[in-house]
Amino acid sequence: SAVISQKPSRDICQRGTSLTIQCQVDSQVTMMFWYRQQPGQSLTLIATANQGSEATYESGFVIDKFPISRPNLTFSTLTVSNLSPEDSSIYLCSTGPNYGYTFGSGTRLTVV
Amino acid sequence: KNEVEQSPQNLTAQEGEFITINCSYSVGISALHWLQQHPGGGIVSLFMLSSGKKKHGRLIATINIQEKHSSLHITASHPRDSAVYICAVIQGAQKLVFGQGTRLTINP
Numbered sequence: 001s002a003v004i005s006q007k008p009s010r011d012i013c014q015r016g017t018s019l020t021i022q023c024q025v026d027s028q029v030t031m032m033f034w035y036r037q038q039p040g041q042s043l044t045l046i047a048t049a050n051q052g053s054e055a056t057y058e059s060g061f062v063i064d065k066f067p068i069s070r071p072n073l074t075f076s077t078l079t080v081s082n083l084s085p086e087d088s089s090i091y092l093c094s095t096g097p098n099y100g101y102t103f104g105s106g107t108r109l110t111v112v
Numbered sequence: 113k114n115e116v117e118q119s120p121q122n123l124t125a126q127e128g129e130f131i132t133i134n135c136s137y138s139v140g141i142s143a144l145h146w147l148q149q150h151p152g153g154g155i156v157s158l159f160m161l162s163s164g165k166k167k168h169g170r171l172i173a174t175i176n177i178q179e180k181h182s183s184l185h186i187t188a189s190h191p192r193d194s195a196v197y198i199c200a201v202i203q204g205a206q207k208l209v210f211g212q213g214t215r216l217t218i219n220p
Contacts, residue, residue, distance in 0.1 A: 042210040090153040106153030
């Protein structure tokens with residue numbers, strides 16, 4: 001399975017600012033997924049990111065709020081824009097089925 | 113009703129006890145994952161199974177496709193097993209649908 005390096009591990013951000021989260025994979029993977037885990041909740045899929053095409057967003061998530069880049073097969077970023085306290089969550093990336101759904105270590109975001 | 117239901121939501125046990133966490137799902141799946149999440153947030157995949165039983169060390173996972181039910185067992189539990197255990201099913205080609213997780217605490 002692949003190994004994912006996710007950064008930052010945690011951050012505290014002011015309202016109205018943005019945070020960009022990076023995931024670097026040690027293998028070339030076709031699909032990457034971005035998830036949000038709100039406090040006390042399970043994971044919710046934000047979007048699926050394929051290299052060379054626009055990300056596919058799940059219901060309730062929009063590109064203006066959660067822009068995603070996928071410049072190559074080993075890297076992806078998720079930006080959480082115009083932050084509000086409701087965005088305080090853990091954000092995780094993962095690979096897809098061909099690499100055993102390996103997960104990043106998570107980014108714990110606190111918005112103040 | 114969630115498509116993936118886990119029970120119990122919280123479980124506290126003494127070191128050495130045999131632990132069982134259950135997962136029921138209501139949708140068609142191609143496979144099922146058991147995941148472990150530690151307090152820092154990172155997630156590790158423990159098992160992926162589509163039939164029968166898998167064993168890794170003190171962990172055993174079983175699945176009954178007809179019953180749409182899976183169990184995760186931990187033998188000789190240890191405080192380091194304390195974590196959130198998440199059941200996730202694979203729908204279609206790739207999408208994971210997650211249960212709400214079971215918070216396990218093992219006391220010494």
